[in-house]
Amino acid sequence: MPIILNENEQTGIASIFAQKKKIISPQFFSKSLTGAGKKRGILNGAFFPCIDRAKAVRPPVPYPYKKVTVTTGTSTFEVMPLSLYIQDRLEYDELPGNAECISPDTVPEDQKYYLSLTMDYIILGTDFENKYKSIYCSYDTGIICKNEYGKYEMAVTSSLFIDIDFITAQSPNIDVNMVNEYVNKLTVYDLVQTTAELWDEGIPQIMNAMLETGTDEDIIVTFCQTLNNYSVNLTDYKYIYNSIRQRYPQALEAAANANLNILLNVKLEKLENIKPDIATFKPVPWKNSDINFSPEQITAVTSPEPCCIVQAGAGTGKSTVINSRLKYLQQSGVDLKTVTVLSFTNAAANHIKEIAPAVRSQTIASMIHDIYSANYAHNLSTPDTIINVLQANDDIMEQNPVAQNVIKAFEKMKENTNSGLVALSNIAGSRFAELVNLLDTIRQTTLELESIICYHAADRLIEPASFCRHIIMDEVQDNSIFEFIYIINYVIKHKASLYLVGDCSQTLYEFRASNPKALNCLEMSGVFECMQLQTNYRSNQNILDFANLILSNIEANQYAKIRLHANDFNTRPFAEDVKVTYNDLPGARKLKEHMPGMLLEIKEWLDKKVCNNEQVTFLAYRRSDLKIFEDIIRMMFPQASFINIVPAKNYQQTFFSKYIRLMGNDYTHKAGNDATVEIMRHILGNKEKIGVYNDNADAALKKSVSEWMTRNKDGLAAKDLILQNGVITVKDFTDYAFQTLIEYEIEKNALKLRLTSMRNQQKKEQDISRYNFVASTIHSAKGLEFDNVILLYNEHDSDTEEAKRMYYVGLTRARQSEYILAYNVHKQTSKIKAAYEAICVSKCAPDINCDPKDTDIIENEMGETA
Template identity: 20%
Template sequence: MQAERVLAGLDPEQRAVAEAVQGPVCVLAGAGTGKTRAITHRIAYATLTGVVAPQRVLAVTFTTRAAGELRARLRQLGAPGVQARTFHAAALRQLSYFWPRVVGGEPPKIIESKIGLVADAARACRLAFGRTELRDIAGEIEWAKVTQHRPEDYAGAVATASRKMPADVVDVARVYAMYEQLRRERNLLDFEGMLELTAAVLTEHREVAAQVREQYRHFVVDEFQDVNPLQKLLLDTWLGDRDDLCVVGDPNQTIYSFTGASPSYLLDFTREHPDAKVVKLVRDYRSSPQVVRLANGVIGLARGEAARRHRLELVAQRPDGPDPVFSEYDDEIAEADDVARRARKLVEEGVPARRIAVLFRINAQSETFESALAAAGVPYVLRGAERFFERPEVREAVIRLRGAARAGADAETDGTGLIATVRHVLSGAGFSDRPPEGSGAVRSRWESLAALAQLAEDIAADDPRAGLPEFVAELEERAAAQHAPPLEGVTLASLHAAKGLEWDAVFLVGLVEGTLPIIYAETPEQVEEERRLLYVGITRAREHLSLSWALSRSPGGSRRRRPSRFLDGLTPGTMTPTPARADRAKRRPAKGPQPCRVCERPLTAPIERKLGRCEDCPAELNEELLLALKDWRGRVAADQKIPAYVVFTDATLQAIAERTPETLAELAGIPGVGKVKLDRYAEDVLSLCNGDRPA
């Protein structure tokens, strides 16, 4: 029986979730415990046993990617008719359908970004803000709307919540009020207004509510710890007086309170539904026992009655792995250099670069690690950069694959046939088995197409019968959900952006007081959320885990920083500071931050340290030398089949062209020119600086 096969392979707790086909059900699922597996098998089992028809189920997630993943898994389990959507997508679909009947007239235009309208509102209030402040004010308006606070009570709500303001609270309230006025005048609707208006339509029009509740009788909500008051209002409106609801969440991964999310709905679920079935998933299938032990140690020190009452102690299911590595460095440059070196070593040992991540608390920490990885010859990918499926070469490839599928290009139905067909079609878009000799845009294009070819191999491995039509359907599903295949490069991401993802090796960097916890986390609740953020970072790692911090920001700076309080009692007692490599002494000043060689101001920005001067200070640039260096770099990159920036970054070449070093020591003194670079390229670079053409 197909329904029984759906239950096969589930552990006892997952099976208990799957068999609890009628609500209310609360699933407390720890990191790596297979919560998606549990809830998809629950939905499939409920539909296959006839408890509920697939079209009567609404599974709600927080990202289009997660919704796409749910739909894909449900199709594989034999429940293709289930609706899996985000709150916003479900609300928009309902609002668009009922608008002509209950409102009429021209429907409002949905705005995806508030910043433009916030800027107009600020100008109308005769207030001047930079783009960063406008973005922060937009975030404040979003927080106010999801927590159901109007402009007139915004100031009081901010004081109660102890929020740090991007501007004067009165000015923010004025901009908020003007924003709402302009939005109404221009017939615009933001995402929060969409949820609110949908709930209002269902509340005020009984026939609409009845139709929606007839359509959806069975609800599943993932990541319930991140639900905000406005989303909870809409969910309650959908449910009415029914309780056929399954919620899934992890109180240890509550990290979005600053956006208005409230874990209280998950923690107090049994108070709202006293007869709810509660199942805890604690078997961790993702991480090694060593990683799980550290994660339990960090979250085990959490303070507060709620944390103690709902704590989930993970139980590792994987074989032993290496112990987490704790490293202390003199400065951030040393930390980044060593992380890049160790990432390169992992790649050389066989760990694919796409299965390695460097995670940090704030995005501003990324630049130093970008430079270090580039200098070490390690490819990297910034999470949150250009969307994969919007790249021109990917759009072209999807069109070609879609056309080939319509033309019946793959007669074979085995996995080998799919892989060969996809590679053949992609060859028409410029794909080849070997990376191109060029770099930059050429290499980036090849990597995009290579990711599609790799996806074909992954799909063929999962389903040897899959053909080109199934592959194209998968691509279109992923494009709709922005679920990109992994590119070949070390991932650089913030801890918030890393939630829901996992890697074989994870480097958690910059773990110092003032950064984690962040300096503006002042209340006990805010500090505990920062602890949970570290817990999320730790539980992203499958096997290799590194935690590091730097005692000062700049080389030679005062070593006043101290490791994050969350590591107290968890670091090895015999740990000693990681020594600086010998070659660092040649290129780092002994005392104090590096001074500008023009005005002698201390340099802190990475680009300024590379140039050896402030960006706006005058300098003599040998333009002829710079052109020669770039030409030489292009040839070397092509010969070695690596991106040009891996040889030397533009900033390093500019620094060389400004200083024109004549000796090995002078070249070694330029930031970005370490021992490896000296060994490989010093002879050529010095020849160019002396006016000769390298051999």
């Protein structure tokens, strides 16, 4: 029998994947700064900072301290504000780690000077027409010396060049040769990396230096706003929160409004304070005869704590625990009508309704929408439609002072979701009535605005009649930080218990603003009782041992420390259940032409599965890779059945609102004419101006125009008669006509979303067991399981936290066996291949000359353990 790796062996092999020391590179700020494969990024190589005033180049963007992408003409500029220095003087208890001594040894220690050089900002420019890249830099120069109190005082100046004359003029104790030698050997790459390391390790020190120096509320708030730009360690946020709360409590509210992570810490402390008042129940002995539960599941099901987090690893029975939790609450005397279960998907919510009809089951978005709809009569729209409508209406832009701020906040959301949410939240917090008035005027809202308005008006909004005393949330790792803030605020208001179930290591939806750090923040807060589910009921131990290698190196798992164990013992050799092949590709775009060879290499394995009538599922990150796999498999196995279960994407249409914004002023209605024909001709005659460049978009536009004409022909004709009678003006008529376009666009998008969701759910629920081959993206396979899995593993991108979490999900889908097709570009060695071979040795697989006596000993030890 193969060996189940003990913790020491597992940790040793996992170190193959782990970095010996966390390496921070310019990619911390943007992948645009460095290249991929053989491509050289603009910072790779000898790109030196400017030290000549005459060569300093002014930035092409007026205010380079907002993280945005700006397009002018044929050029796009990616603006990256990098500086953490909000004030120009700081007082450190200890010398900053990046400080370079610039005084000779003859100078006394307490009179020596030090130099700190980091980046202020970088702007990357791309001229698409001339295919030319450019870079604009600004630098922070910090000059440090000890003051009379023994503190290290740093004066910071920002400039477009490093002014050596200015540095050396600060004191006769500064050696010009030492300055020149240090500055001349630095590249911009070095400075960006140093700045990234400052973001990763130096934030608490900078925060303390600001407070030691003496600061004001505005600077603290600006500092907290700046932290929204990039990823900051949770422990740093905890330090910042505690520092402000203890030393500048008057600034805490404003700081929390500027940064969602700080706001989350504020809400967690309030939750801790009201825990004694939260609804509880009297626990009773659990009666269950249906399923044999593990001790960890029983603990999770029966916990009487008012605030719980069930840290549930892949395949550990999350749904079973939630279903049983509902039964246990009922056994303990809880009326299920007072229980709300919030799921991530409508399908999961509907499942709860089926098994527990009395429970209020929905998604968090629908919960917020119900509350919002009970108070406001706004149509649910999209940010792009609202932007277009506002920009097309000069009267609204002039009369409502928050309109421009709403547009800026939505635009900011495209660059950084949390920064955009903070901006919207600040509008709601300071100008609530004006914001609601604006939405009343356009009769539109968005999911983001709904949650923010419900949060800020929580104490005065009408809520549905159902009485909530207990909240259960499933798949919480996929919730955004603001959704956590909203729910905790809801719990504080209603003094309801909160029971969270999820796995940080399976967070895949960061493009929807989900963030594993949000749940990590709750885990480390001390407010919640944390319980682990580590027994996997899906995969055998061989598969789990391999998945645990990646799991142990996922940053999001740092608090739960989940390590998966199979529910039963496996008698097969490790190399029979898990296989890895590695391919070194000659170029980043060579996968398509090499995939036939990669699959041909495992043809024997595939033949065996097909002959045994076993299903094989192919998982990959990109949809395009699934199509390549499908084409090859259809040629290799022409008689085999195949299904792709990837859901269709939903694309929002903004043809009409964009037309009104860009071309509305050019349309003039002539009384007596058919307005639908006029507008149709005007739209189609200017379709390129609203972004219609291909046949698919052209067909979609024509279909939408036709549907709109059919729906509104009679109404506009009736309105035209009123115009002819002089009751309304041409402008009134045009406004009415344009409003029908907007209403159609909103309804069309809502209908498309419903239909796409319904079709995708039907696709996910269909019986796929009759197919020989299944293809899916890793994201779409989350929550599913398959007999045999082929996982396409791109080793080049596998070191990022997002990639680790994604491949962990991929590696925990198989029940019986998995085959990892790993590849990289111009890399002769492979980490995943090395780890695989190390496990084969450690598990004493039969093909590694294992002594049968050792196997007997292992079996005996496992029996005793069991």
